Amino acid sequence: MKKISLLILVGCVLLGGMFVTAFAQDNTQTIVITVRTNATPPMENWRGNNFILAAEELNADLEAAGDPRRVEVKIVQDHMNWGDYKKEFVLSYGAGKSPDIWLSGHEDVATQAAAGRIIALDSLLKEFPKFNNVIDALWKSCTYKGSIWAVPQDTEARPLYWNKSLLKQLGWSDEKIAGLPDAIKSGEFTLYDMLATAKEAVDKGIVPDGNGFWTRPKNGGDFTAFYYDFGGQTIDPASGKLVFDKAAGLKYYQFFYDAAQKYGSMKCLGLGWSEAWHPTITGGKVLFWLGGTWQWAEWGTVYLKDKGGEDYEWKTFGFGLIPAADKGGKPVTLSHPLVYMISSQCKYPDLALALIAKVTDYGPNTRHALSSTHLGILKGQTNYIFYKKSRLLSDTLYMLDYTTFLPNNPYWGTYSTITYNALAAVVSGDLTPEKAVDFVVNELTNELGDKVIIR
């Protein structure tokens, strides 16, 4: 009889436990947060995958705080081309199915904010002191009309790279080559010094004609860095309108005209990235070129894998800032931070931002930085033990002190296309620098009217 009573008692305790557990489970509410990211696999996979670990941490926080909500993260990460990727966000928003967290370039902040598809984060950001760790300059890229609409995910610098072996063939000593980054930093080595060196390499047959100096083969932010270098401005801080500076524009187009027509450079526009651009650069057939810090990983793991990967890169390539336009001037670079935005259709923006706060930390961000060779976004990240493991990231982080950004303006796409079309025409010799400026002024005025200020 006692045994039966004991069994009943144990059974009651177990049943009670199950009820309590079930009751406790019923009390929690699972919330699905969708994260949409675009990443080159496998290097950039942490861009989305960091959220898996972040969700675990956040759920522990919610439980400790007695919040009944639990987060389940659903990541949609792939390697779409950016045009389709952005179109997808607009269409999914229209269908009421936009992701809660959306990653894109900072230049989309203005367009999406103006369309009401993302929310301003100013008040919510204050709830997460961790965001104070983000490098102050980067918030500028997330700001539109005085509000912050996004959180930086990663950034990079666009250094001027050079081939040390080719410089040696030109007669440069090891000391002179090693001192080039400092010569650029001090403004001693200018853009036209670079072109003169490029021309010398072409004349001596060290590189083919046209390969003295290369930029990216298609339109992109890199070109704007040169415009800034010549004193150009793209946005009026007071009105937020786009700006085209005719004097700076003339110098900018003159530089590219000279590069292509007089200095044996710029035979790179229109090339395919993986078919021609990367193989030529890594094949030692170009003396100077403008690239991105993230390309270092691609070159090492893909194009130079058989030659020794990163070791070969350190032996053969050097890098520095984009030289100043004039002697003693300030060199530049350009950063294009990718940023996390929160959709205005997101029902739990506090949870979405809490997840973003979790990934905006030294561990997760460094994981991404190391595997993708993007620069860190946090103050003091160079002191973080694991970040220090990457020589490239440590050696290039100083470039953020010289960095510039593309403007956050909904009409930047039109502006960028027009200014690039003029540049391509100057490089091909179809337009003189003066005519290129006239072309830009006419086109900008026709297309954008009073949305652009011509100075």
Next chain:
Amino acid sequence: MSIRRMWRAGLAYIVLLIPTLFLLLGYAWLVIASFSSRTEGLKPVGWTLNNWRFLWESPFGSGYSNIWPVTMNTLVMSLVMTAIVVAVASLAAYPLSRMKFAGRKGFLSLTLVLHAFPSVTLLIPIYFVLLWIQRIPVIGHEIPLIGGFGYNTLGGVALVMVAFQLPFGIWVMKGFFDNISWDMERSAMIDGASRLKIWWQILMPNIKPGIAALSIFSFLTAWNAYIIPVTFTIGRTGQSSVLSLYLQNFISESVMTEWNAVAAVGLFQLIPVLLFFLFTQESLLSIYGGGKKGGV
């Protein structure tokens, strides 16, 4: 057979062999490349199974979906689209073939006009149609397996492709119905059969080659579709992703494409198509023969 005839036949074979050889070379490269680390022309450099690793793991890392759910999506979407096309086309083609009613010719002409439209020009209007369907309870986005018929659902993508495939389907099925003798139908009518009964019990069994051919064409169209899935679904590895989108993950503008892996996935995508063609080529070719009078 006279020598002259033999020469003629031989010549015909030679003429056919040359273009066929190019096609066969393409397929040979596909097979060789998928099992080798690198190829120099048709010569493999190092045999490997690594290109096929997508069968047991995600080739892009843990953040990316496996190929099997994507394959299942493609299969479901293709089957749904095929079933709807065959059902609607045969139902529409029967009255168009057999009955005289006002607007018949106009309707036939209109379907041709729709067929002439490039799908890309209709993407935005179709998007709004999908948004409208999405608002319908259950049908919009709550049907198991296909998700529904709204935006970012397999059913929605299938429905859009049905719209583009139907004009072709209606005309093909009409051709087959046209070739069936009136006598059979008249006999059934004298015996008191209804129009629907005649359609189902008399005519449909007699146009089996047509149904098979239209099914295969529709299935292949859906299996290889790209522009519609990429526009109306979210992500190349998302819940509604299909094989043609998944394949795009291997191709990058900025990073060197692993063509051997692309060949393997391409071959994987091709296998059902080849199997379909091998087992059904007779029916498939009969689509151009105008059907068989009196059925099989």
